Amino acid sequence: MLTLLIRRLVSLVITLFAVSLIIYVIMGLLPGDPAAIMLGTSASPDTLAALQKQMGLDQPLPLRYLHWLGGVFRGDLGQSYTYGVPVAGLIVERLAVTLPLALLAVCLSVAIAIPLGVAAARSRNGLVDFAAGLFSHIGIAVPGFWVGLLLIIVFSTTLGWMPAGGFPGWAPSFSASLKALVLPAVALALSQAGVLTRVCRSAVLEVMNEDFVRTARAKGLSERVALWRHAVPNAMIPVVTMIGLQFTFLIAGAVLVENVFNLPGLGRLAYQALTQRDIVVMQSVVLFFSALVITMNFVVDIAYLFIDPRLRAGAR
Template identity: 50%
Template sequence: MIAYALRRLIGFAVTLLVAALVIFVLLDLLPGDPAQFILGINATPASVAQLRLQMGLDAPAYQRFLGWLGGMLQGDFGMSYTQRAPVAQLIWDRLGVTLPLAVFAMVISMVVGLPLGLLAARRRGKAIDTTIMVLAQTGVAIPNFWFGMLLVLVFAVGLRWLPPGGFTPWIEDSGLALRGLLLPSLALALPQASILARVMRTALVDVAGQDFIRTARAKGLTMDEALWRHGVRNALLPVLTILGLQFAYLVAGTIVVENVFYLPGLGKLIYTAILERDLILVRGATIILILAVTSTMLLTDIAYALVDPRLREGAQR
């Protein structure tokens, strides 16, 4: 197990390093001069050159990359060009919205998707199975931003139960903050719950044909009892992988939903920074998203090894 975890940690570090290099190179190759963009078209060449010097854009690319990388290792992500504030502080403030949004969406998708998948597998071939799978396919096909606008029309404009957008800070009113995240969480959770239902149903159907299920049936258990006692745990192995992928997607995929609901999260911050060509802020926020995604995948791999001893045995060999 230790060898398996060390291998995953090494892969985690290499992935972050390569991702940082790719982000830096791609943003550095973008056409246009950030200093010129900030000062405007009427700025004099002398003022542009002075701002480039202050921003460190006159240094060679490799020096800027190493300086950025070394600063991040020390917790210094640089200073935002446009907001005149530390990038680390801006990111930290926005994570208080993005992370709870992703967690709430994941909880909703699990609460809805897993029981529906279990129910569809237990009633395989019947009308309820077909209905659940049709609804799941529809949920996968519906864009979450469109579903979010539909939720606003129904629950905010029509019924007036929930706010249509915006966010109240947690320290001011946690109840209002939670209500503000409910609709965007539902919008994010719909396709994820649909995917979970389909994966859970497929995994249980595959498990139902295994020898240990037939043995359990031969001992007197019904199919429902055999699936519940012995099948669910084995079916959770592929579901666990999907959960890790989904949480990574939810953390990194909040940009559109946060803009639809006017949430001051990390996605909104990245969108604004791109429009303002604040490259140092875009780099810092993007690498944080990649860190969240890769960390989630690392934890998923370790959890998978804890559940499935075959991975631990393979690592030892």
């Protein structure tokens, strides 16, 4: 098992290096000169050349990459061209919005999907199963930003129950900030709940046909007890995997929803950096998203070893 952990960790490091190189090369090859964008068309050639040298844009791309990578190891992601502040501080500041949003959306998704998926498996081909399948199809098909717009029209514009957008900040008002995250979290959670419902239903149906569940029924346990005490816990491995992947997707994929609700999160920061051609912010945010996804996949793989004893036996 230790050998497998070391092998996975080495693979994680190599993947992160490869991803960082790809991100930097792609960002470096994008058309346009950040220095020229910052100064505008009226800047003199001497001024432009001086700013390019200050920003390190006069150096070859491989040398700029090594310099940037060294800064990443020191926690220095560079200075934002647009905001004039360290990018690491910007990411931490915006993460204070995106992380709670993703956590709330995951909690809502799990609270909806697991009971619905188990109920659908229990009443296979029945009315509940049909309703769960319909919900799953709608959740997967309808984009989150469209659901967000619909929620704003109903709960903000029409009923006036929830704020239409914005984020007051955790320090001034915790309750108002939490309330501002409810609608975007619902918009993100519905599509994820559709996927998770389908995964949970399939996993529970597969486990219910196993011998240990039949043995539990043969011993006189009720269908409810056999389901919740034996079938559901053993069906959670693919569900836990999907929850971990959904969490990373919600952090990295909340760009449109954050813009719809005007939330100052990481997704909105990435969108603003793209429109303002702030390469330093763009490559740092994309690297953060990529590192998060890769690390979460590693954590899920390791969690598998502790959840399923068969994998631990195979790793020896």
